[in-house]
Amino acid sequence: MSEIVLEGRELVRDYHIGGGLFSASRTIHAVKGVSFRVEKGKTLAIVGESGCGKSTLARIITMIDAPTAGELFIDGEKIDIARDGLTAELRRKVQIVFQNPYGSLNPRQKIGDVLGEPLLVNTAMPTAERRDRAMEMLLKVGLGPEHFNRYPHMFSGGQRQRIAIARALMLNPRILVLDEPVSALDLSVQAQVLNLLADLQDEFELTYVFISHDLSVVRYIADDVMVMYFGEAVEYGSRDSVFSDPQHSYTRTLFAATPRADVESIRARLARKAA
Ligand SMILES: Nc1ncnc2c1ncn2[C@@H]1O[C@H](COP(=O)(O)OP(=O)(O)OP(=O)(O)O)[C@@H](O)[C@H]1O
Numbered sequence: 001m002s003e004i005v006l007e008g009r010e011l012v013r014d015y016h017i018g019g020g021l022f023s024a025s026r027t028i029h030a031v032k033g034v035s036f037r038v039e040k041g042k043t044l045a046i047v048g049e050s051g052c053g054k055s056t057l058a059r060i061i062t063m064i065d066a067p068t069a070g071e072l073f074i075d076g077e078k079i080d081i082a083r084d085g086l087t088a089e090l091r092r093k094v095q096i097v098f099q100n101p102y103g104s105l106n107p108r109q110k111i112g113d114v115l116g117e118p119l120l121v122n123t124a125m126p127t128a129e130r131r132d133r134a135m136e137m138l139l140k141v142g143l144g145p146e147h148f149n150r151y152p153h154m155f156s157g158g159q160r161q162r163i164a165i166a167r168a169l170m171l172n173p174r175i176l177v178l179d180e181p182v183s184a185l186d187l188s189v190q191a192q193v194l195n196l197l198a199d200l201q202d203e204f205e206l207t208y209v210f211i212s213h214d215l216s217v218v219r220y221i222a223d224d225v226m227v228m229y230f231g232e233a234v235e236y237g238s239r240d241s242v243f244s245d246p247q248h249s250y251t252r253t254l255f256a257a258t259p260r261a262d263v264e265s266i267r268a269r270l271a272r273k274a275a
Pocket residue numbers: 015016017028029030048049050051052053054055056057
């Protein structure tokens with residue numbers, strides 16, 4: 001039987017801005033009643049143009065931000081930040097990886113310590129074991145023991161993204177929210193990181209929410225696809241149904257704007273990689 005790990009029901013997020021001496025206050029409706037369900041081990045991709053509410057939704061799912069209205073369920077448990085606060089156990093379950101991890105990596109911290117930190121902060125694990133676990137995860141994301149004592153600036157963009165993924169996995173989350181995780185990388189490196197994410201998903205039975213504006217990437221990674229447009233989910237369904245038979249005119253416009261060759265070339269590259 002399928003297990004629903006993540007569910008949103010009619011999620012809404014408004015932002016109130018302005019209201020200063022010289023400006024009238026106004027409300028931005030960033031997310032307008034969005035619902036979704038994601039099964040364990042599956043990937044929901046969220047697509048849409050800049051400002052449509054993708055990152056806002058990501059912050060709600062990661063419990064960084066509370067919705068204005070609607071309900072969020074993680075592992076069947078209803079999340080109410082305002083009422084309950086968040087237990088460490090609950091926070092651990094959802095981790096996020098951003099487009100540019102450099103900003104969140106401390107330049108003075110060696111990679112081994114970057115990876116060990118979540119364990120240091122959240123567990124009483126002895127130092128030696130923490131180091132072992134950090135090393136193990138470093139190898140799992142395709143880096144080597146020689147990288148353990150290096151600093152963030154000594155890595156390429158793709159390697160840094162591997163480090164960010166490794167760090168996100170240190171506390172054994174159930175859900176990984178990936179906000180444009182490969183958008184800043186060269187195409188060949190994108191393919192490598194996507195393959196790594198697919199392998200890690202299988203190994204750890206991870207559920208992904210994958211935010212991207214790149215349809216060729218979405219086509220490769222997604223099980224289900226949600227297309228957002230001005231805060232609304234205008235399209236939501238299995239990848240194949242959304243790609244083969246888009247219902248909304250915005251989705252058709254979006255697809256028409258994506259050169260077909262992109263899809264084919266990234267597929268070919270990924271197939272070569274996999275061979
Ligand atoms: N903290 C905030 N305060 C006020 N408005 C915000 C805030 N965060 C986001 N917004 C607004 O909410 C809307 C949705 O923003 P969001 O960052 O979710 O879009 P996005 O789809 O992630 O865009 P992008 O593709 O550029 O990352 C935008 O109009 C944005 O300006």
